[in-house]
Amino acid sequence: MKRPHPPYPEDPPSERRMPFPGWFLLANAVAALLIAFLGWHIYESHGFFGQIGAEFESQTEAVAQVRELRWELTQAAHHVVLFDDGEDRRKPYEDATRRLEAELDADLGLPEQATERAGLGALVDLTRRLGTIEAKAMVAALKGRKDEALNLLHSPDYVEGTGVLCASMDAFAKSVYDRLQGRLRSHGENELVFFSVDVAVLLFAGGLWWLLGVRLHNWQARADSELGKRINAEVHLRQAQKMEALGQMAAGVGHDFKNLLSSIQGYADLASRAAERGQIDHASLDGIHAAAQQGAAVTGALLTFSHNTGPERVPFDLCLLLTETAGRLRQTLPAAIQIVTRSDLPPGQCRIIGDRNQLQQVLLNLATNAADAMPAGGRLTVALSAGEAGRDGLESAGARSVICLSVSDTGQGIPPEIRGRIFEPFFTTKGRGQSTGLGLAIVHAIALDHGATIDVDSVLGEGTTFRLCFPRDESASAAAPAHATDLQGMLLIASHDAYRAQLLASAVGRLGLETEQMADWRELLDALRRHRELALTVLLDADFTECRACDCSDAFAATGVRPHVLIMTERDSPAVREYEDAGFMVLEQPLPLAELVSLIAKGGTPR
């Protein structure tokens, strides 16, 4: 069993693979990390500023509270001493004392820094000392020792203590402020670091994306150039395939030409000998003529491989092509291959429209392929049969019946796993260098180009059949009557397009019909009267006259002649129904010339 080989010279896998996944994932990962980092940073900053603000607020408030309570105590003590209403004031004093103690206890827990804690401790001590002096003064005042009480409140300890307390509270507030300010400054410095890191990460991610873009661009350029190379390679290989086939044909063609040249030489010799005797050797001259004709046929076959221009679209007989190609196949394929040709269609009934050279190539490619599948010999069957469009899968609206060409071999068959790939360009099961892998791809392309369907039926160990169904040229049968030359009568062509009228006149003239071209409506009516004794057909362009259909009908009737009238209008023209009702045959354009001539021929036949 032949093994499939890679259809095209392989590039290193790393170069052929799209660089997308690795680079794309890396760039995306970096971008995701960057976004996470920035989010975390914003969250942290928000927390930090909140903490600083709360701490500043709580400590400032604590100091203000201490200051206010201390002031209440001082006022209460002075009131007791100065206004002798101690019993009434002692209670609020004691309350304020308790609140101050509680506040101080709470505040002692606040400061984080040791220096601030020590400052606050000294403040508490001082407050308590002042409280002791005030308590002594109030006791003395309540016992009637007002002078002693006043002395205590004016003692240097009390007066200086009160001043030191105020200064200590200010100092404590400032230390708190300084500390928080320091933290903010330090945070600002950290922010600069963070900002630098952010910029660096951004630059890195940007660079990564840029590199990704460059790599994608390079990959695209390489892919484009690969495509270009593939197309060039395909063109070259296609040409090479033709050359390969040409090489196979060369032996057979050389053989043909040698025979032909020998024949010509021989006949020429015979003719010259006859001439020397004063005779004309017609048979020899005919022989030369025939040899030249055969040479022309061989040259025509060679032309298949020589020109490289666009395809033709002409009607031709597939049966004849089959007969001609079969002869060529017998010369080129190994003798172990038995070639059987069969046609279920009578000659002249297998006309299709297409490029004869291309279809000959289809046959040669399929036959060569079949022969390769039978290395030990076998039977190659090329057959033509009629088919129906629906049954044979052809959905062409233009052709309902099809002609099917099948090429069968008795070879090894195509394994199911590669059956779907056989029409791929460059796919081959033959060894490297033995085949271009384009043969079946070309067959497929040509078949599609001709609107044909292509089916493959293969059984392992039994053989393969390729079946191509082409739309039948249905205009062929329509054109057939145009070859009749025994028609009588006259065709009056009423058209403003002189070139079209000339062309029609020439085409119809070959049927034996006389023609006359009209320049205007009056001329047409005169011609009708003039040729009243002939069977007249009028081919009338709808735009030749502006008269309505019924008026045209009346005008014709007034001449006393009843011509067969064919009106040519544009497809779906609103006037169609009117002309039809007036009894004219309506021909909607565009209309193939051959069909038009065929319809005219029917009208021109004497009735």
Place this chain on the structure above:
Amino acid sequence: MSRSPATLLIADDHDLLRNMLARRLAEEPDLQVIGTVADASAALDACLAHRPDLVLMDIDMPGLSAFEAAHRMKNRLPDTRILFLSAYVRDGFISQALEVRAGGYLTKGRNPEALITCIRTVIRGGTCFAPEVESRLEIGPGGVRLTEKPRSRLELLTAREKQILSYLARGMSKKEIARLDGTSVKTVDHHCQHVMEKLDLHDRVELTRYAIREGLVAP
């Protein structure tokens, strides 16, 4: 008094063929070859200088395009007829030949007698196209043009004729069709005749089979 012979110019880059044509055409008393050239540019110059009645021109020649030369000839000398001769039948060639309103397009390898007949036809004002070229032509609203695709004969029928065909295929009588269509039996009869002529089918059974095959009616 005998009419003076029609003048011809032959343009073909193949020496052997050009000379053969000149020698062969020289044998016809009503034709006179006034020159032979090997390319379209020389053909244009010779045509303008000698004003031949007909230029027999190969299509595939080196240098200036044969169609471009023909176009310029037609512009300067509208009465000069142009007959193309080519080894190939290609859509591109045919449509360009029609564009310059050529008198004909023949393929090489035909019988010389057929060529001479064509030359005479074209000189008389007619046209002459090889059968394989003619089969590619269609008459359209804008004049003669290249047919686009293989056609079904069904396309010959007008919409109304198709309708009548579908009624016939369903087994309706002409009277029934006339009643349904709101027209006279005579009109329906006309349509039936036209349908049969266009499709070249001459009985109801064939018409019905055709209508089923074309999908006009369900089988």
